[in-house]
Amino acid sequence: MADMTSSVNLKKSRLEDVHPAYWILGIVLLVIPAFVSPFIMFQLMGWTFILGIIALSLMFLGGYGGMISMAQMALAGFAGYMIAIFGSSAIDTISQGWPWWIVIPLALFLTMLFATAIGWLAVRTEGIYTIMITLAIAAAFFYFTRQNYDLFNGFQGFNSVLPPRLFGVDWRGPYAFYYLTLFFAVGSYALVLYISRAPFGLTLQGVRDNPRRMAALGYNVTAHRVAAYAFAGLLAGIGGILLTWQSSQISPGTVGITPAIDILIIAVIGGLRHPVGAFIGAFIYVILKTFAVDILVSMGLAGERFQLLIGLGFLIIVLFSPDGVLGLWEKYRENRNRDPLTGEDRGDSRL
Amino acid sequence: MSDVSTINAKTAQADSGYALELRDVSKKFGALEALGGINMSVRPGERRAVLGSNGAGKTTLFNCITGDFPPTTGAIRFFGEDVTAFPAQERIRRGLRRTYQISLLFNGLSVLDNVYLACRGVSRGRFSFKRPAKNDALMQTAEELVATVNLTSAIHTMVSDLSYGQQRQLEIAMALSGAPRFILFDEPAAGLSPTERTELVNILVGLPSHVGYIIIEHDMDVALRVSDMVTMMHNGRIFKEGKPAEIEEDPEVQALYLGGGHE
Numbered sequence: 001m002a003d004m005t006s007s008v009n010l011k012k013s014r015l016e017d018v019h020p021a022y023w024i025l026g027i028v029l030l031v032i033p034a035f036v037s038p039f040i041m042f043q044l045m046g047w048t049f050i051l052g053i054i055a056l057s058l059m060f061l062g063g064y065g066g067m068i069s070m071a072q073m074a075l076a077g078f079a080g081y082m083i084a085i086f087g088s089s090a091i092d093t094i095s096q097g098w099p100w101w102i103v104i105p106l107a108l109f110l111t112m113l114f115a116t117a118i119g120w121l122a123v124r125t126e127g128i129y130t131i132m133i134t135l136a137i138a139a140a141f142f143y144f145t146r147q148n149y150d151l152f153n154g155f156q157g158f159n160s161v162l163p164p165r166l167f168g169v170d171w172r173g174p175y176a177f178y179y180l181t182l183f184f185a186v187g188s189y190a191l192v193l194y195i196s197r198a199p200f201g202l203t204l205q206g207v208r209d210n211p212r213r214m215a216a217l218g219y220n221v222t223a224h225r226v227a228a229y230a231f232a233g234l235l236a237g238i239g240g241i242l243l244t245w246q247s248s249q250i251s252p253g254t255v256g257i258t259p260a261i262d263i264l265i266i267a268v269i270g271g272l273r274h275p276v277g278a279f280i281g282a283f284i285y286v287i288l289k290t291f292a293v294d295i296l297v298s299m300g301l302a303g304e305r306f307q308l309l310i311g312l313g314f315l316i317i318v319l320f321s322p323d324g325v326l327g328l329w330e331k332y333r334e335n336r337n338r339d340p341l342t343g344e345d346r347g348d349s350r351l
Numbered sequence: 352m353s354d355v356s357t358i359n360a361k362t363a364q365a366d367s368g369y370a371l372e373l374r375d376v377s378k379k380f381g382a383l384e385a386l387g388g389i390n391m392s393v394r395p396g397e398r399r400a401v402l403g404s405n406g407a408g409k410t411t412l413f414n415c416i417t418g419d420f421p422p423t424t425g426a427i428r429f430f431g432e433d434v435t436a437f438p439a440q441e442r443i444r445r446g447l448r449r450t451y452q453i454s455l456l457f458n459g460l461s462v463l464d465n466v467y468l469a470c471r472g473v474s475r476g477r478f479s480f481k482r483p484a485k486n487d488a489l490m491q492t493a494e495e496l497v498a499t500v501n502l503t504s505a506i507h508t509m510v511s512d513l514s515y516g517q518q519r520q521l522e523i524a525m526a527l528s529g530a531p532r533f534i535l536f537d538e539p540a541a542g543l544s545p546t547e548r549t550e551l552v553n554i555l556v557g558l559p560s561h562v563g564y565i566i567i568e569h570d571m572d573v574a575l576r577v578s579d580m581v582t583m584m585h586n587g588r589i590f591k592e593g594k595p596a597e598i599e600e601d602p603e604v605q606a607l608y609l610g611g612g613h614e
Binding site for chain 1: 417419438439440443444449451455456457458459460464467468469471472473476477478479480481482483525528529
């Protein structure tokens with residue numbers, strides 16, 4: 001009985017530990033479909049969550065592992081191609097039409113294998129060379145998909161790649177798709193946050209800070225880095241499948257160099273130090289990408305120059321805070337915590 | 352992946368009576384011979400100081416023993432097992448630990464996380480996706496080790512926020528993790544205040560008697576107080592070995608290392 005009471009108390013205290021901002025955000029995200037248009041649900045929020053998951057895979061590698069991979073979008077696209085090839089699409093000469101419960105796990109498994117292979121090559125390099133080698137792999141995959149017609153259907157890619165109709169729900173409907181992407185975004189976020197304090201995540205952060213010392217403590221640094229690539233591949237794969245379902249198609253354009261750079265921009269804008277940065281960056285990117293054309297046109301400028309606005313936004317954020325929006329928030333919090341007279345930290349961390 | 356207990360059982364059979372044996376170990380960096388013809392035998396539980404001027408090859412000797420880089424020639428045996436070709440992590444799993452001259456810590460993690468990682472490195476579950484529970488045995492061991500080096504008040508402090516002396520203490524806590532059989536201390540007292548040095552001496556003297564170590568230390572008072580054998584090195588070679596009192600009185604040592612005026 002005493003044990004039960006203490007267990008209830010423990011659960012209570014865990015719930016109390018959750019920052020009020022999380023509760024408010026959670027409620028807002030759950031009820032928001034009642035107040036906004038299907039366009040915002042499907043296009044803005046759905047896309048934000050998807051790009052957030054893919055950027056989260058980069059954040060996991062970069063923020064915790066110190067490895068900046070430019071191949072995360074290629075991995076996402078690979079997962080999209082796999083569900084198109086093994087599942088159903090309009091290109092029925094290539095698509096196998098296998099059931100979803102085989103196709104989705106298989107696509108994620110193959111994506112993790114591909115990620116492991118990329119990791120195996122990339123972990124032997126550091127810094128700029130990791131970026132170069134993963135960018136080269138992303139570029140090679142882009143050209144391969146564009147030129148291969150037997151498997152990837154070349155330039156055209158695959159269209160009519162739709163989510164399965166489970167429980168009688170059309171998962172591509174704006175509200176259903178919103179909750180689907182929200183579910184995976186929250187799940188991926190919580191998983192990464194949880195793992196960051198598990199031995200695997202702590203080890204990765206140790207490898208980031210000091211690989212030589214980690215080896216001297218008995219860790220196989222290379223194996224851990226490769227395993228991190230595999231896990232990040234799983235996240236990118238989930239994002240890639242959702243992205244393919246959202247646009248109902250997958251083609252070389254999805255895995256080009258520009259989308260690969262966009263993922264890096266998203267992760268850096270948000271900030272690499274915490275998983276939430278990926279979603280903040282994705283939200284800013286989606287808002288800019290969606291409304292930049294209207295803003296430019298209203299200012300009498302050519303609408304097609306929206307990339308300029310995104311670039312400027314990126315420059316401004318990085319210029320004022322190399323740690324992205326999260327860095328700005330940290331600076332604000334530190335200033336608020338500082339005693340104006342002594343300049344010392346007042347120790348109130350729950351701001 | 353090899354388990355520590357399995358390794359210890361295997362190596363016990365090959366035990367030659369020495370914790371550490373070096374036979375004709377040399378290390379060349381291009382034309383420079385950093386170590387030459389090093390022969391050394393250290394018994395289990397023995398505490399030895401390695402002294403010598405800068406560039407004598409002391410840290411290079413440590414790097415060869417721990418596997419940070421392989422020796423050019425020679426053999427290294429750890430509790431009877433030839434570990435010359437073993438990577439660093441395999442030697443660590445056999446009970447060998449070291450600290451570094453310049454602290455090599457994980458600045459983005461807390462004191463407890465650093466020690467926990469050191470404990471986890473020599474146990475199973477390094478790839479575990481499951482968070483340690485509050486009563487996790489390794490976490491408790493890590494907390495005890497933090498207490499051993501008097502860092503409990505800073506247990507959740509980020510390493511980047513620790514003072515230099517605290518970082519050196521943390522280095523020692525990490526070296527003590529996971530049931531070490533032999534530890535290499537590389538100038539652990541460097542940069543410490545007199546009070547911190549006294550604490551360090553107490554920690555070293557208070558180590559379990561079966562745990563042997565080699566200490567590189569420029570502070571003669573510390574080195575001679577915590578060791579029962581002294582090895583003097585010069586230009587990559589051993590030129591004298593003996594008890595602390597013998598070494599202190601040796602005229603050659605005094606001339607070369609102590610400047611002749613040491614009392």
